[in-house]
Amino acid sequence: MGAVESTEGEREPLLAPRPPEEQGAQPVNSSRVYGRRWVVLTLFSVLGFLQGMVWNTWGPIQNSAKHAFGFSTTDIAVLVLWGPVGYIPWLLFMWLMDKKGLRVSLLLTAFLMVLGSVLRSVPLTDLQLRRWLIHGGQLLNGLAGPTLMSAGPLLSTTWFAPDQRATATAVASLVGYLGAACSFLIGPLAVPAPNDTQIVNTITHWDPGHIRDRIQLVLYTELGVIAVFFVAVLLYFPSRPPRPPSVAAASQRLSYRSSICRLLSNMRFLMIALAYSVPTGVVAGWSGVLDMILTPVRVSQVDAGWIGFWSILGGCVFGVAMARFADSIRGMLKLILVLMLAGASLAATWFTLTCLTRLTHLPSTKATLYTSCILVGIFINSSVPIFFELFIETVYPVPEGITCGVVTFLSNLFTGLLLFFLTFYFTVKKSGVHELTSPTQCKMSNMSNVSAEEGL
Numbered sequence: 001m002g003a004v005e006s007t008e009g010e011r012e013p014l015l016a017p018r019p020p021e022e023q024g025a026q027p028v029n030s031s032r033v034y035g036r037r038w039v040v041l042t043l044f045s046v047l048g049f050l051q052g053m054v055w056n057t058w059g060p061i062q063n064s065a066k067h068a069f070g071f072s073t074t075d076i077a078v079l080v081l082w083g084p085v086g087y088i089p090w091l092l093f094m095w096l097m098d099k100k101g102l103r104v105s106l107l108l109t110a111f112l113m114v115l116g117s118v119l120r121s122v123p124l125t126d127l128q129l130r131r132w133l134i135h136g137g138q139l140l141n142g143l144a145g146p147t148l149m150s151a152g153p154l155l156s157t158t159w160f161a162p163d164q165r166a167t168a169t170a171v172a173s174l175v176g177y178l179g180a181a182c183s184f185l186i187g188p189l190a191v192p193a194p195n196d197t198q199i200v201n202t203i204t205h206w207d208p209g210h211i212r213d214r215i216q217l218v219l220y221t222e223l224g225v226i227a228v229f230f231v232a233v234l235l236y237f238p239s240r241p242p243r244p245p246s247v248a249a250a251s252q253r254l255s256y257r258s259s260i261c262r263l264l265s266n267m268r269f270l271m272i273a274l275a276y277s278v279p280t281g282v283v284a285g286w287s288g289v290l291d292m293i294l295t296p297v298r299v300s301q302v303d304a305g306w307i308g309f310w311s312i313l314g315g316c317v318f319g320v321a322m323a324r325f326a327d328s329i330r331g332m333l334k335l336i337l338v339l340m341l342a343g344a345s346l347a348a349t350w351f352t353l354t355c356l357t358r359l360t361h362l363p364s365t366k367a368t369l370y371t372s373c374i375l376v377g378i379f380i381n382s383s384v385p386i387f388f389e390l391f392i393e394t395v396y397p398v399p400e401g402i403t404c405g406v407v408t409f410l411s412n413l414f415t416g417l418l419l420f421f422l423t424f425y426f427t428v429k430k431s432g433v434h435e436l437t438s439p440t441q442c443k444m445s446n447m448s449n450v451s452a453e454e455g456l
Helices: 037-055 062-069 073-085 090-100 102-121 127-143 145-150 152-159 162-190 208-235 256-265 267-288 290-297 301-328 333-355 366-381 383-395 400-455
Strands: 011-013 252-254
Touching: 037 073, 037 102, 037 127, 037 145, 037 152, 037 162, 037 208, 062 073, 062 127, 062 208, 062 290, 062 301, 073 127, 073 267, 073 290, 073 400, 090 102, 090 145, 090 256, 090 400, 102 127, 102 145, 102 152, 102 208, 127 145, 145 152, 145 162, 145 400, 152 162, 152 383, 152 400, 162 208, 162 301, 162 383, 256 267, 256 400, 267 290, 267 301, 267 333, 267 366, 267 383, 267 400, 290 301, 290 366, 301 366, 301 383, 333 366, 333 383, 366 383, 383 400
Parallel strands: none
Antiparallel strands: 011 252
16 A cells, blocks of 8 residues: 555655764764754744734634625635645655755745735725735735644654654644634734624724724734744754754655655555545635625634634644654554544534524534534644654655645645635625616615505
């Protein structure tokens, strides 16, 4: 099932051999773990956090953005869609990571994030041009996704000892989800919702200009933080340590071309990749437009933000805990994933039946929505680092960055398909509403005229 032995000529060392003057009296294969690995992991994780936050800026405040910038429901879906679209040139980013190392790849990624944040923050009065710049900024931020979502396992193997590798992979791969979770919290709290999304007794009329200023403040803040960490990566982010942390880190890997061919011909890997990409991709796209999905069931913008925040945060915390468990107990990765996916299926079924309360007659309360959404996020998001570890074990000696690049591309492919379907659905629904509105308005107008004549 794809487990073909590689030839020596196909392999390349993951870490370059040390020069003779650095080897001294130490054996060539000696390993060492450096304290600076935590600085490297922190810088990488913060950039992943910020990329996830920028990607999920507009979904949690979609009602406010519609009033401030004239966005339509289709615009909001497309703004989220730019994240998966950024994965189209994923082969280029994987080649850069494999040939030039983590430093060059992360510098390019951070530069794309800075440039995208600048485009989003330009305070133009022409709203049409401003919308195009926002779309362009979201696309550039999406182009930063392939490296930040794929390089976590490579970073953990390059810098961390085997008993810390799964934990480092979990932190590096889940922190982007945590950024998306914080956008659920920061957006609705910093940006006021328009009056038609407030489920309260008193009606507050927010000026679109005030809402626009609050959104601008959020965009400026994100730009400033991203610029600071771009400078930090520019000043210090080595591609690899002077000596590898383990024998596995110093072992040889397949070349770039051989790796791609090996992955695409390994049926076992492709089946596991499908099991990973479908649920994670669908849930990622679903969470990006969660406010849009929950609005028809009378959930406010703030409540939808809290639901999204706790669902992703629970997944991140539970994922790190499961990674620590996987570090200590090997050989149970498949069982853990089966239990997680089964739990996610039950939680998603519960959420669906709750939303279809007219058909199922199940109680649709804030508590049931919170609980079902949070459980879906916990089970799906916490499975990401476990899947990554299983991928690495399945396709060794394929480099970790290339392996995770392929599976994250597939995950974003399913995210894009879901968002494209939602964009098409809302476009058709909107055109249908326009067609039905005119006859209804004429009928109501005639009834008003008849009532007026009877009153006279």
